[in-house]
Amino acid sequence: MEYILIKVLEAMATFVLAFIVGMTYGGVVRKITGRVHNRLGPPWYQNFIDAFKLFSKTRGIHHGAMHFLGAAFLMVTSVVSLMIIPILAPGGHAWYNSWFTNLNFNGDLIFLIYIMTFGPLGMAMGAGQTGNPNSSIGVTRGLSQMVGFEIPWVMALVALMITYKTTSIVDFMNIQRETGTWLMFANPFAFIAAVLAMLGMFRYSPFDIVGAPTELASGPVSENGGKFLFTMMSSGSVFTFAKLVLYVDLFMGGANNLIMLVVKTFLLYMIPVLYGIVSPRYRTEQAVRWFWGWPTFIGLLAILYAVMF
């Protein structure tokens, strides 16, 4: 009982960490976008204010049970994938290191690929029940795009798996610690393919076809306000952080302490963000085909590299 209680507390600590970092990143991204646009931009804590404001909305609507559960489904994905992904490297010896090993040994990469789709599907259900055509259009776009970027992403992961004969993320981190080489240097093609897939995964321009504010009125979330939007926003922040940590774990050797974690994830996060600021938006089929073009080719190279070396 005590063990479970401690586990739950640790999980909550992880969640709070991810929430804070993810929200801050969101604000910083808005700030950076503003600076690139040659304006001041909002303060870095703007996302917290937004979230709090959404949380303290006094009235709202819902369209039925599935509309409720959509947000909960989304949260499941974020939290469970956060639990599975090791936040800190097993070799790090910071005093809080053991706090963040929640379910690290209970799932592996293939599990992660699948649990990451649980939320979008549930969210899609919620969006569908609202009856708003924009929501459904956004969902089909999102799912199509997912089929697009999943291929280079899986190719990168398979390349890693066949080189190191494991699918466990912890093992990958251990391998990087023991060899002293980050996997992004050990198999650069896999890293490039994964980063290209990441552009789609984070849904910044040119791949922001799901939200598409001007055409789809923010897509799947268009019927959500107040607490629903708050839940989705927090879930999105946590999920963003989880995905970044996954990339850091796989390709950049993980992080030994929180500062390194923040630095690495932030640097990685800047790739889709900066690419997005200066890009217009693709059409859906263009986006899908883009992912099946060069990124897939590089993914094939990664597998070839892994097989040959």
Added chain:
Amino acid sequence: MYNDKNSKKIVETIQNWARSHSIWVLAYGTGCGAIEISPTMTSRYDAERLGFRGAATPRQADVMLITGYLTVKTVKRVVRVYEQMQSPKYVVGFGSCTINGGMYYDSYNTINLLDRYLPVDVYINGCMPRPEAVLAGLSKLQQIIREGNANGAEKYLENLAWYKENQRKIAPNWIAKAPDLNW
């Protein structure tokens, strides 16, 4: 403890502060004032530094900017959109058309007084107001929210019969068909 009057007041103060610094704007841009919103939001005047941000749908929005004249047809949609927004919610009237009809004061199909149909929190004068004036108006709105006086939504609910009567005067059949208020 939460029900204690003082703590409630403190919580409310914090909430109002957050509300005033995070205003998601739904621009109802049918009038000529819509052109003033672009410079207000983009690099030159950068309203985002004050916490303003565009909202895509009424469900997410906090404030509705009514940028210019409203015809009988559009006022119906405006009322509909307003009712779909989730409270606390605010209305900002742009330009003299919303205040007194402006140059369309004797047109058979533009309304003259917006505040007979919707509770307006802030009016911005001008034909059209420049972005500076818009920013000044929005700052005023922030100030009102911080003081806790921006209670248009409650006002609308309290005086619903009066508002509905005014709306029915220009759109008798439409009001009968519209569903209830939804918040």
Added chain:
Amino acid sequence: MKEIKDKMIAQIKAVFPEAVNKDYDGNRLDLTVNKEAVPSVLLYLKDSMGFRHLSHIAYVDWIEQGEFELVYILWSPLDKVKLYVHTRINRENPVIENIDMIWRQANTYEREIREMLGIEFTGLVAPDEFILEDWDDIPPFRKDFDTLEYVNRTFWHRPGREDAQDVRSTISERSGEEIPDFAKKYSR
């Protein structure tokens, strides 16, 4: 251009002797016909004379003469001639044949005219209100419709706005113009 227009006039006159034509400079040509003849004239113009495009249907309220005027503006893409077909309708009983089987887009103009001027187009299929919703007064583009009176009745004026009144007499005094009689009759 002149020859083309003359040839056209001759052709039209041959088929519709009662049509009155009026020539302008450039490529403009005017034609006045009876309201009964409008569909046949337009059909002939479209089918036999290359006026394939209907640009617009303009409408005028000649209140002093008790008539409405409709102007069908046609365009011949081959001859580069624009043709104005005028017709007058009695104001008391404003009914005319609709022509949206000749040009589909006429439907839109006719719906507008029906609402704004109150001219009935026989056989016009238009499911619901087009521009005006819930309108219960006389059509607003008739000259005997008093806008300000309607506004005073329907909307409100903000207190303190004293300039919300008719300024036409002031303006005409300032410029030294006489107000015509018909305008006096229908102004306040």
Added chain:
Amino acid sequence: MLTLILLLFLGGAIVTWLGNKLSPVVGDLLFLATIIIPAGMFFTGVTVGEVTHLHALGLTLTWGLTPLSYLFSMIVVGLGILLAIYAVPFMKGKQKTGAFYFNFTLSVMSMLGILVSKDWVSFFIFWEIMTWSSYLMVVLNGKDVQRVGIKYFVFSAIGAYAMLMAMVIMNSQLGSFLLADTFNNFQHLTTGNQILIPILLLVAFGVKSAMMPLHVWAPDAYSNAPMAYTGLFSGALSKMGIYGMVLVMVTMINQLPEGTLIRDIIAWIGGFTAAAATLWAITQDDGKKLLAWSSVGQMGYIIVGVAIGTPLAMLAAMFLVVVHAMFKGSLFMVVGAIEKQTGTTNFTEINGLIRKMPWTFISALISVIALAGIPPLAGFVSKWMLYEALIQNNNYILVILLFFASTAGFLYCYKFLHGYFLGQEEPEWAHVKEAPVAMVIPMVLLALGNFVLGTFPQLIFKPIDAAMQFAGYDATGGRLWGESVLFTEWGDVVTLQPILYAVLAVFVFFALFLWFKGTKGTRYVSTKDISTSGELPKEWENLTFKVNFMQPFERAIEPFLKRQIDKYYTAFGNGMEALFEFTRRIHTGNGQTYAIYAILFLALLLLFRVNLFG
């Protein structure tokens, strides 16, 4: 005992048919009794390893139950019972109930017969009974018989003749019809026959399990049969092909030097089946067709697993055989319930049934999540094992193909749920009620089964392990799976229980959070009341996004969609028809197209054999 059970089925089928002529109620009761009593006897009275000999017409038929066939017969019998309960309310008020009951019972009987057959003669007889009963089901409603029925018939005939060929060759060379003899003495065959026989058998089984070039009949046949039967059709009947394929794989192909190559080819065919069928499923606008294509796709996964044949892959395939029967059975039941209640199954016609048919929606939701392979439901277990097996077996490109297929599968999963249950509620469907209890309970039970198996797969792994040990594999318990734990030889682990609890905890916490925190001041508003530019949708307006639902994706895969294998067959068929027209001029005789197709195929095979191996 086995004879008795099969005879009970057969007798029951006839009695039901006759009883249904007396009165529908008697027919219903007799039907349920016919299914449930022998099924109960099967569960209680039959022991694995029991062998019966039957002497008839100078032949000795040998029947008995192996662990492998026990696994499959559990699916047949279990699904049979649930679908029988479901079928009674489903068929109420419909035409040809007696024929339906007859064919249903006969199908169950013949499938059990196939599974207990220990010699090729009875195997073939039951195979033909199964084909015939399912064929009659496909053409039961009399719609599209020309197109659908003939297609199914031709392909079944191809399969049957291929099997007959293989049987005859084996008997002439080995002098025995017994399965065990043919498998054990496989090495005594000539080299040519050693390659020919497995290929013939694989064609026969591939037809039933809808393998890629032979799948054309499946989508039409699945969607044309009554929905109460399609669950059995897709869930159990197509698994007979897998059963045969497993037999061929583990006995014959393993003994061949070229075995690896054949395995690889079959695996790739399975992979293409999965991917292509998934893409086709996405383009369907009819729920029946969508599920039918999806069934073809899932069979592709199973074929990949069987063809790879490592313990892990086999485990995954067998597990998918079981859970596919469960979730696809449940989904076809859902479609049947919707068809029963609304009279149509087209996505573009139905909207927003979620509030009208909540239990149907819940079973559809759970089954669809299982189908998509999302943890913590049962589909994930087999997907995980299959991917691990493929990666460990160095099938890198194939694993990516399958990943693609399963990701693209989300699209049709969502399309299915959105098509029926989500979107705006229409006044047209306001009268729709939840399906009768007898229809809801089977589908909810199957859906819940997915939920349980997703976390406690050992319940099914135990019989699978027994079956695999019979097929010559080492015991996998504790090596590849444990109590709700999955392992691989690489040391990768997925522990399912903590994950289930984590998922449930987070889900319940946030659902409650939103419920309590979110409902304060929150009201329900109808789906007509949506934020689309302030415009109020009119009564007759339906804004749900349905038509061209996956158009962007369809555009992206346009080059693929142009290449439709049906077209090649049609071209081939047209060419053949011209040939037949020509032949008919020489031989006067009625040109039953399918018969000549089949004869021609036979002739081709003989020709092939004579030229190459003669």
